[in-house]
Amino acid sequence: MDYFEVFGLPRVLGLDLRGLEKTFHELSRRYHPDYFSTAPASEKTQAVRMTALLNDAYRTLRHPIRRVEYLLSLYGLKSDGSKVPQSLLMEVFEINEQLDEVKAGRASIEEIDSLRAQIKQKRERFDAELQQESLAWDDMVKGGAAEGKQKDQLAKLAEILSESSYIRNLENELENPGSRNH
Amino acid sequence: MPKIVGIDLGTTNSLVAITEDGTPRVIPGSDGSMLVPSVIYFDEAGQLVVGNAAKEKMVERPKNTIFSIKRFMGKGIEDVREDLPLLPFEVSPESEHIIRLKIFGRDYTPPELSAIILRELKRNAEAALGEEIQNAVITVPAYFNDAQRQATKDAGRIAGLDVLRIVNEPTAASLAYGLDKRNQGTIAVYDFGGGTFDISILKLSEGIFEVLSTSGDTHLGGDDIDEALIRLILRELGDAGAAPSSSPSARLLAAVRNAVNKAKEDLSASDNADILVPSLQYKRTITRAEFNSLIEPIIERTLKPCRQALQDAGLKPNEIDEIVMVGGSTRIPLVRQRVQELFGRVPHTELNPDEVVALGAAVQADILAGGKRDMLLLDVTPLSLGIETMGGVMSKIIPRNSTIPASATEMFTTFIDGQTNVKIHVLQGERELVKDSRSLAQFDLKDIPPMSAGMPRIEVKFLIDADGILSVSAQEQRTGKYQSIEVKPTYGLTDEQVEQMILESFEYAEADIEARLVIEARNEAETVLNATVKGVADEQYANLTDEEKAEITAASKNLREAMKTSNHPAIREAIERLSSSTMRLAELIMNAAISKALKDKRVREIEND
Numbered sequence: 001m002d003y004f005e006v007f008g009l010p011r012v013l014g015l016d017l018r019g020l021e022k023t024f025h026e027l028s029r030r031y032h033p034d035y036f037s038t039a040p041a042s043e044k045t046q047a048v049r050m051t052a053l054l055n056d057a058y059r060t061l062r063h064p065i066r067r068v069e070y071l072l073s074l075y076g077l078k079s080d081g082s083k084v085p086q087s088l089l090m091e092v093f094e095i096n097e098q099l100d101e102v103k104a105g106r107a108s109i110e111e112i113d114s115l116r117a118q119i120k121q122k123r124e125r126f127d128a129e130l131q132q133e134s135l136a137w138d139d140m141v142k143g144g145a146a147e148g149k150q151k152d153q154l155a156k157l158a159e160i161l162s163e164s165s166y167i168r169n170l171e172n173e174l175e176n177p178g179s180r181n182h
Numbered sequence: 183m184p185k186i187v188g189i190d191l192g193t194t195n196s197l198v199a200i201t202e203d204g205t206p207r208v209i210p211g212s213d214g215s216m217l218v219p220s221v222i223y224f225d226e227a228g229q230l231v232v233g234n235a236a237k238e239k240m241v242e243r244p245k246n247t248i249f250s251i252k253r254f255m256g257k258g259i260e261d262v263r264e265d266l267p268l269l270p271f272e273v274s275p276e277s278e279h280i281i282r283l284k285i286f287g288r289d290y291t292p293p294e295l296s297a298i299i300l301r302e303l304k305r306n307a308e309a310a311l312g313e314e315i316q317n318a319v320i321t322v323p324a325y326f327n328d329a330q331r332q333a334t335k336d337a338g339r340i341a342g343l344d345v346l347r348i349v350n351e352p353t354a355a356s357l358a359y360g361l362d363k364r365n366q367g368t369i370a371v372y373d374f375g376g377g378t379f380d381i382s383i384l385k386l387s388e389g390i391f392e393v394l395s396t397s398g399d400t401h402l403g404g405d406d407i408d409e410a411l412i413r414l415i416l417r418e419l420g421d422a423g424a425a426p427s428s429s430p431s432a433r434l435l436a437a438v439r440n441a442v443n444k445a446k447e448d449l450s451a452s453d454n455a456d457i458l459v460p461s462l463q464y465k466r467t468i469t470r471a472e473f474n475s476l477i478e479p480i481i482e483r484t485l486k487p488c489r490q491a492l493q494d495a496g497l498k499p500n501e502i503d504e505i506v507m508v509g510g511s512t513r514i515p516l517v518r519q520r521v522q523e524l525f526g527r528v529p530h531t532e533l534n535p536d537e538v539v540a541l542g543a544a545v546q547a548d549i550l551a552g553g554k555r556d557m558l559l560l561d562v563t564p565l566s567l568g569i570e571t572m573g574g575v576m577s578k579i580i581p582r583n584s585t586i587p588a589s590a591t592e593m594f595t596t597f598i599d600g601q602t603n604v605k606i607h608v609l610q611g612e613r614e615l616v617k618d619s620r621s622l623a624q625f626d627l628k629d630i631p632p633m634s635a636g637m638p639r640i641e642v643k644f645l646i647d648a649d650g651i652l653s654v655s656a657q658e659q660r661t662g663k664y665q666s667i668e669v670k671p672t673y674g675l676t677d678e679q680v681e682q683m684i685l686e687s688f689e690y691a692e693a694d695i696e697a698r699l700v701i702e703a704r705n706e707a708e709t710v711l712n713a714t715v716k717g718v719a720d721e722q723y724a725n726l727t728d729e730e731k732a733e734i735t736a737a738s739k740n741l742r743e744a745m746k747t748s749n750h751p752a753i754r755e756a757i758e759r760l761s762s763s764t765m766r767l768a769e770l771i772m773n774a775a776i777s778k779a780l781k782d783k784r785v786r787e788i789e790n791d
Contacts, residue, residue, distance in 0.1 A: 001773040025390050027776075032558055033587065033648045037346050037550040038183070041706060042713035046772050048647050052587035053776075059584055 002074060003057035011071060012141055013134035017062060024058045065161070068134065072158050075151075079161035088122070088163065092170075095119065099173060112174070119171050126164035133157055186317040186346060186551045187307050188354075188543025191296060191334065193252040193377030193403060194510065196220050197540035198303040200311065201553065206358065206544035208537050209310045211302070217536055218306070221249045222298050224285050232302040244270035244436035246285055250405055251299075253377045254281045254292040255337075256329030256673050268409055270432030279673050293675060294683055296337035304341060318343045319547040321539050323378040324350035325398030325487075325564045327610050328622050329673040331650050336675055340683045346550050348649035351375070352382035353393055353561050354542030355508040358533060361386060367503035368394075370491075372521050372529065373539075374484060375509035377403040381488045383495040383502070392560045395494035395583045397487035404446075404511040406480050411442035411468075414476065415457065419464060437461050449473050450513045474516045481520050488524060494583050505529035508538050560585050563646050565620075570607035574616045579644060582612065589645045593659075600632040604640065608652065621672040627656050631663070655765075662730075662766075696750075703753040707745050710757050714738055714764055722770040730766060737763040 004011050007023050029035075031054060036047040060066045069079060084092050098115050101107045107115070137153050139145075145153075188199045188206070195217040199208045208216045213234055223236035224246045231239070239247045248271065254262060259277040266273065274282035274289045282289040300320075307315045320343075322334050331348050338345035352371035361369060366387055373380040380398035384391050415438050441459045445468055448455035454469045492499060507529045511517060521529055533541070548554050562583045568576040569592065579590040594604050604627040611619035630638050639659035646652055654667055670676075675683070681699070714734065717723065723731070737760040744756035 001776060006776060021387075025387065028390065028560060029558060031776075032560075034347075034546075034549055034558060035552075035555070038552065040709040040713060042710060042768070046768060048587045048645070049589075049769075050772050050776060051648075052589040052645055055585040055588050056590075059588070 006057040012138040014138050027054050075154050077158045079158050123167040130160050186547040188547045189318050189320045190540035193250050196299050198307045199540040199544035201544045201548035206541040209307050211306045223247045241436045241440050244432040251292050251295045255333040293333050293336040297340035300341035316344050317346050319347045319543045321349050321351045321354050321543045324352050324380040324382050324396040325400050328652050332674050336680045349546050351539045352380045355538045357545040358538045358542035369504045370502045371506045373508040374511040375403050377405050379484050381491045383491050389556045390558050393562045395491045396564045397491040407477050410476050412438050499525045507531050565610040568609045570616045576609050576616050576619050586646050591643050594640045595636050596638050599635050602630045624670045625667050699750045700748050703750040717767050720771050733763040
């Protein structure tokens with residue numbers, strides 16, 4: 001059973017978070033192990049597993065990025081935030097140089113602020129694009145688009161997600177220098 | 183329905199509480215006191231005294247009067263090296279992964295010592311309620327890691343208690359405050375106790391208490407304040423040539439500890455207090471201003487986790503509707519002041535901060551007993567769970583602040599042709615590198631069918647249960663075979679050791695415990711067999727392969743045979759075999775049940791439209 005099925009949802013990306021929370025609470029009230037503490041061991045185990053699945057699903061689906069990552073994983077696709085996005089090759093080179101200056105402690109506060117704003121702007125551009133392509137995906141699912149078309153759309157989503165994760169990593173690095181995981 | 187008690191097993195004091203007719207209350211001890219000091223006195227004859235009577239021996243007999251055991255739970259010697267010079271205890275040389283205190287030549291682990299306190303609480307409850315108590319909910323600091331939680335559960339088992347749930351202290355406190363009368367809102371629980379500090383941020387919505395984030399420090403509490411004062415006094419004594427400050431005697435330390443503790447408590451009510459150590463003819467007055475500047479850095483250390491928890495919850499300080507103060511250290515005026523400044527709101531202090539956690543544990547016990555169905559607590563895991571990957575890097579698989587129960591599935595394979603073993607190292611913490619993380623356990627995936635390197639696909643499922651404790655199961659994908667897993671906890675007792683301790687505990691003779699283990703195993707076998715019969719009758723059974731069906735039949739027969747003997751390890755083994763053979767069936771039934779529940783729900787919603 002996949003996470004969308006847990007919530008009785010089609011595999012769409014535009015989710016109503018309040019509705020999701022409401023269903024989460026309802027299903028929690030039904031399956032939480034607290035209500036099975038005096039039940040036989042097997043039912044207890046089942047309640048724990050069911051609730052774990054529910055919690056995993058809620059944790060993943062309520063988060064906009066994890067939700068896309070999860071959808072992609074259902075089709076065997078992965079986003080890769082360590083690859084430099086093709087469309088940003090030149091700009092990223094420059095950003096990385098500036099980031100090195102920051103890390104070496106040679107950048108002024110103004111320079112850091114300007115770098116931060118620059119990265120943020122890029123991320124917002126990708127986020128907007130991700131949102132737009134997510135809606136396009138939802139339309140395909142609801143409209144029953146051909147499998148080939150859906151595949152292409154997923155590949156597009158994977159690429160945008162990789163790009164936005166790359167930018168997000170840069171953002172993290174600027175906020176917590178030295179935290180990058182290589 | 184047997185009664186379930188709620189227990190606050192504290193660093194300084196412990197309490198037991200019960201909910202009757204919907205109202206929780208603390209059960210006093212035989213001396214009438216609600217708080218049982220978490221102190222144990224051992225005498226030469228092997229007699230034990232727990233609580234107030236033991237506390238009185240602290241100054242006179244420091245070496246065999248044990249206190250603050252909670253600080254040692256789930257820890258190795260390296261974790262507490264800094265504290266030891268100020269503690270009068272003798273530590274056994276075999277304390278690398280589990281601290282062992284030597285008392286009259288015998289080694290005691292922290293779970294065994296905690297069990298002594300739990301047994302006292304159990305007796306108090308039994309005397310007051312007039313029946314045997316076997317079931318309990320025990321609270322732990324929210325920031326306790328897996329080993330510390332497991333150690334607490336082990337303590338319960340050694341004390342002869344079935345620990346139905348480990349509950350986080352701040353969350354328990356929020357239940358006791360009756361904030362559910364408020365329909366919606368956000369709550370911050372600031373829990374500053376004797377040895378630990380926790381902050382939890384909760385969201386309340388129609389009886390559901392959902393923890394959004396938690397943070398803390400399991401080694402930060404009133405004890406640190408005492409120690410700051412002790413260091414001050416020792417320095418002054420050293421300057422005056424009255425006593426050596428570098429290696430004070432156990433008796434001197436105990437006398438100073440006693441004196442500063444009293445002064446600390448006095449300072450919550452008045453502007454200055456006397457520190458008196460009669461045996462040294464030492465007397466000095468300390469003003470609240472002096473005290474405040476001494477403890478300021480300690481309080482500051484509690485504010486950092488508060489900011490972290492707020493950030494993790496995605497909230498600003500002024501978005502918190504209610505702040506609840508828990509733990510004896512929140513009586514200190516400067517603590518209240520700092521918390522009020524941080525959140526810009528006056529915190530709740532109506533309930534006794536020493537009792538509120540135990541009362542909350544009793545509320546949770548009542549929920550478990552089926553008494554209250556309108557309230558539900560959804561708690562989180564405080565630390566990220568990860569596994570060691572190439573290059574000593576920790577790869578996170580369940581992030582901190584995930585609602586529990588939570589699970590994660592990872593695929594493993596082999597690197598050498600014919601390899602039949604894979605080692606997995608499980609860790610907890612937020613750092614990138616294995617060496618900076620807390621080692622939780624090592625697992626060996628064994629009996630992997632020999633294949634070419636990279637061919638086996640072993641799916642390992644990590645499950646954190648509602649107690650915040652990890653369990654692991656594994657399945658080879660090609661053969662569908664469940665793998666045996668041998669768990670070696672890094673900082674903890676094995677099941678065998680716990681059983682041995684139950685055997686050695688004072689209450690049971692060996693024959694009793696053997697008999698009990700056989701009965702327990704048979705009962706569980708009965709339950710598993712019944713569940714199997716139910717499962718086989720389910721329509722999902724048809725979806726199993728012939729092989730799977732045959733294994734269920736064989737495993738059931740095997741278990742029935744084992745039950746005829748009194749060999750409880752063999753019964754346990756047979757239970758294991760049957761449980762793993764029915765695992766896929768259970769999963770199919772569970773998935774079908776969820777689908778059905780969802781369908782019902784949708785039908786209802788349509789009807790309501």
